[in-house]
Amino acid sequence: MREPGHDIAADVSFELEELDELVGELLVDHAERAAREARVVGLRLGIGGQRPETLTRVGARYDLARDRARQLYTKAIGRILREATRSGHRSAEVFAHRYPREAGDLRLVRTLLTETYATDTDLVAMEWSYLKLRLAGHDQTDARRVAGYVMQRILGWQKKTASILAKLHAPDDDIDDLDAVLAGTDWPDGSPAPLPTVSARVADADDDGRGRFYLAKAGRDVAYDSALVARLLRTLDASPAVAAFQEEPAALTYTFAGENHVHYPxxxxxxxDGRTVLIDVVPLGRTMFHHNRLQADLVRAHAHERGWGALTWTGSEIGTAQLRTRAVDAAAEQRIATDLATGPYDRVGLAAVLTETGLDLLDLAALVLRNDWQFDRLPMRLSASPSPRRAPRQPAASRSR
Known part of the structure; x- marks a missing residue:
């Protein structure tokens, strides 16, 4: 595993996103029998590319205590695993290949840590690790042990980071270059509104699942959900070009797929120099998801209304602006565009065309952003925008003639 702080571009892949999709399929099946349980799991794990939620916040959605939300989550996971085994769901083969039972603990921990960082899911690293290993066929004891090692590594990094910052010293090689971070900022005209002085995130601000460290510019402990967010906060705290900052300064409400949501940039x-920028962390491999793009539009509108710049930070030197101009094989782009004109791709069809054309996940992200295509999750679906109401395309080999 690379330590938190490295560029995540090398760790993103279509295969990694397919794992999320497979768990999503299991959740859809479970929802037919226990809709609330399935929703609790989906919110907790961030299924569909969304940020994972604390148990406190999940419970608040359903007027449940944190411990009750945990009980529902644990109960649902047990049922989902039993249902997957009973039905012979295809997830078993995929997960077993990625996390083989004969692999040693060290190899599994490294793989799971790398995936955690690339997907920005530190908050639920233990839950995700356990679920992946159980779906791969590891017994309960082994899965708990390895998942515990993953969480120990994350907590160890958090403790080390907090200790360094408590001494008011951060090694230069741990800090990103601020100019590079801000390179893709969309700046508006006009004077900026004042910077908020309190976080808009209240319900679960003190949830014990979140990391926390002291930052000098804030003059207090600051909470964070992931290593990517912590990395950004440390960069802002260390840079002389930053006068002040406020984490999660706004609660942006919106409706998606018929449900109400709250997003905290x-x-x-x-x-x-007097300018203000609103930065939202979205891991590189997930910038193209339709839900995340809607959130990015919401963040941009909120920022520009206040005269602030708007930026989606990906944890990589590659930002959304660079993705839009990424060189992609023109023939492959035309092939997909032509196909989408007749109907969307589902997961199977999309995997097939990526294999045929040799495109990787970042190539796909570039095409989605550049052509304003719509990439939905749960189920995975790529379509021209707006999404046509037609049956998903199948790979050429499986289409009837």
């Missing part, structure tokens, strides 16, 4: 920073 990661941080707003006031620069020494």
């Amino acid at each position: 990661s941080v707003a920073a006031r620069l020494s």
